[in-house]
Amino acid sequence: MLLQLSAAFDLQQDVVPWLAERLSAEAAAPVTGQRAGLDPVENNYETLHVVNVERNGKVIYSCKDSKRNVFFGLYDLQTKKNEHLFTFEKDLQVVSCSVNREKTLLAVSFIQSAKERRNELQPASNCLTLLVEIHPVNNVKVLKAVDSCIWVQFLYPIDERNPFPESHLLLISEEKYIEQFHIQVFREDENRVLIRNSGHLPRDRVVEDFVWAQWDMSEQRLYYFVLKKSESILKCIQFYADENFNLIFEVPLEISFGDTGLMLVNFGCEDSQNREMLSKDLNLRVFTSHTGSLCVCYNKKSDAQEQVTYSVFYLHKGYSKTFAAEVGTLEYQSMKNITFLNLDYYVAVYLPGRFFHLLNTQHPDLMCHSLFLTGENEKMNLIPDGPLQSLSGALAWDWCSGKLFRVNFNQTSLLHFLQNSPLDYERLAVLHCVLAWGRNPKVLEVQIIQWIFENMWTCHAFDPIQEFLIASLYWKFCLDISNMDKLLPHSSLRSWNTEIPGVTSVAEEILLPLMKVQSFKGYWEKLNSNLECVKYAKPHLQYNNIVVRREWRNLISEEKKGKRRSTMYFRNILENAVKVISNLEAWTVEPRLALLFQEEDNQQRLLMGLMVSELKEHLLRNLPVQFIGKKKIEQLVLDYVSKMLDLLCQMLETSWRKHNLHSWVFHFDGCGSAGEFAVFHTMTQILDSVNRMCLPLPPGFHTLYMTLGVRCLPLHSLLRYIDDRVLLLTEKGVMKLLKDLDNTEKNEKLKFSIVARLPPFIMQKISQLWDHPVNSHIISRNYVKRLLQKHKRQSRNSTMDKSSFLIEFLPLNYLIEVLTELETARQALNPFEGCDSVDTKFVEEAALKQTTILLNL
Known part of the structure; x- marks a missing residue:
């Protein structure tokens, strides 16, 4: 497996033993006053399921006892402990639930059972939304009593310096509007936290007439689509601790919603009952990363076919890519199981047993930097086989098994894949993925270097040494400082024209998001910087060594x-x-x-x-x-x-x-x-x-x-x-x-x-x-070469006294005559500084000595 799913929470292991122990304790204790838990009758836990995961890593779950009373519990991922929140002594079908950061207020929306709604004199609403004081259990306030479904979500301030004494609650209506309630509380006797002015809670209308919404619990953001004429417009609202909220950006996208009805993403965990209320013909997700990337992943369900088509809008780059993956004949039900997972620098798109695509959102321009696997490949197998619901903070929820996973790359599998793949485009993609997510850099670098030496002459589309150097430096230095990733190279490749079997893509330009605020902080500052670079980027912006x-x-x-x-x-x-x-x-x-x-x-x-x-x-x-x-x-x-x-x-x-x-x-x-x-x-x-x-x-x-x-x-x-x-x-x-x-x-x-x-x-x-004859020979040769190069020979008659030469060797005699004449005519600079003994006589002696050596005389 290229992805490693480690269970951060498992209903069967983390909750069931605690519930069983609690049941045994309550069975032995006398019943007095307000019920605190489940009926002391053995529970088969078939109704046990997760209803929400809050920002601070707390999982809310519900369960019904043998009398159909609904129990709400809370599991803390950090402390690994369970605690009881509240119990409703009636049969309810829970739609949504959320608890505030201080665990003093619980918001619950539910559909009343048929028995509860049979009242001829006083007709009851189909869906009730309640606000409950739970520290300690006290009053219950009805927020909404309507026939449409309501989802609830408390806001968790990112800046937690002054979280008390006000809480903020979002109510999302099936009638396509979102409200925010402002709930002030006060402490009484240091143990009782009560709602102030519970008869009238201030509220704001946040969004109206939307068709799709996604909640980002980690960063407290609301993404939503509204339909305006023939356009689908994506907008985003950021909630703050010290402010109310701001509309950050909007951008039109070519996404067809048709008659899909209301769609909600990450407003609680989807159980089998709630999934029937929401349309699943459209698979749509918005993903961000701390580097300022913003991607919209989109898949429209269609009839059975041999291709799966999905689009990724790289809003931070100004273009989209529509991919078509060959998967063979699929039934309609299988088409519903396509999953998008956010992995920070990457987005995983997969259909179990059919294809697994790892899209590089940091640099999506070259397809070789993304990994495409199709067909029967053991590397694409994931746990579990069903679809996962991608949550913020590298978490993924499997509603079939009741497990919450932390998603990471499996470094061992990636390295094994790198070592065994014969395909250059797979090697490139995996190399970047390993470097981006590698742990223990020194060990990792040695392993990659060993792979390079073993495959140095088998890589034809790229130079593994160059790519390793450039990619290593990029992933180590270029993501900590804003815009650094645009100023330094991330790859040794300039282009990639080779087709990748099993997948095709078509790129189209799109409009950049229109930022609606003046000042930016954190992620929004990085996104705005990315957008500015797309608008005004010049060819020389990226450094090179020319x-x-x-x-x-x-x-x-x-x-x-x-x-x-x-x-x-x-x-x-x-x-x-x-x-x-x-x-x-x-x-x-x-x-x-x-x-x-x-x-x-x-x-x-x-x-x-x-x-x-x-x-x-x-x-x-x-x-x-x-x-x-x-x-x-x-x-x-x-x-x-x-x-x-x-x-x-x-x-x-x-x-x-x-x-x-x-x-x-x-x-x-x-x-x-x-x-x-x-x-x-x-x-x-x-x-x-x-x-x-x-x-x-x-x-x-x-x-x-x-x-x-x-x-x-x-x-x-x-x-x-x-x-x-x-x-x-x-x-x-x-x-x-x-x-x-x-x-x-x-x-x-x-x-x-x-x-x-x-x-x-x-x-x-x-x-x-x-000090060697060979050295004298070289010195002489270079001296003659320099001397003749600096002086042009002039026609003359020889006037030298040939009797001065002891050995008659005409070629040598003639050369010495020329050199002597040049030395006499003008003083030649010695080409070897500090070697004053080099002159024509030295050249003559060196030549004769070298000749005798070569002739063995």
């Missing part, structure tokens, strides 16, 4: 030419790199197996510092610094780049352990083992992935890579890697190579080939330290 790549190449080119910009500019960049490395070292607890961060690696430090500088400037330019703070943004940038390097280090560490290189010795002598060869190829893939995104590598990476290349590759392959600039020569690596290898013919050939390819800035240092 500027960093261009600037980095310019700096390297200038450095090779001996040019440098202002000292202050370089100092700031290098200080950024120092901060990143210090930040990363502070995270490191255990010593690293791979030899990293043991040298300067100026190029990587430049790239690191440039990325910090550009990313910081990008965020400061697009984030509200006055609210977030410049220091917080600077620290976030350092953490972002540090975490990137940390992930790259973890890749090397994991590869090191996988191939048993725990005690690997850093030297060039000898041939590489099979493990070293495998690590070298892993580093090649990491290098290629990182270079294409122009991301920095940990200092020391290239030296380590060079060492493994020398040990594992034949000379011609090694030189090809160097010439193609895949393998970069570093000062530390070359110095160690010259020191570790002796001067055998094979090693001298390797040394000559390596040194001949050194960049000038490294050659200047190596030439002074390596």
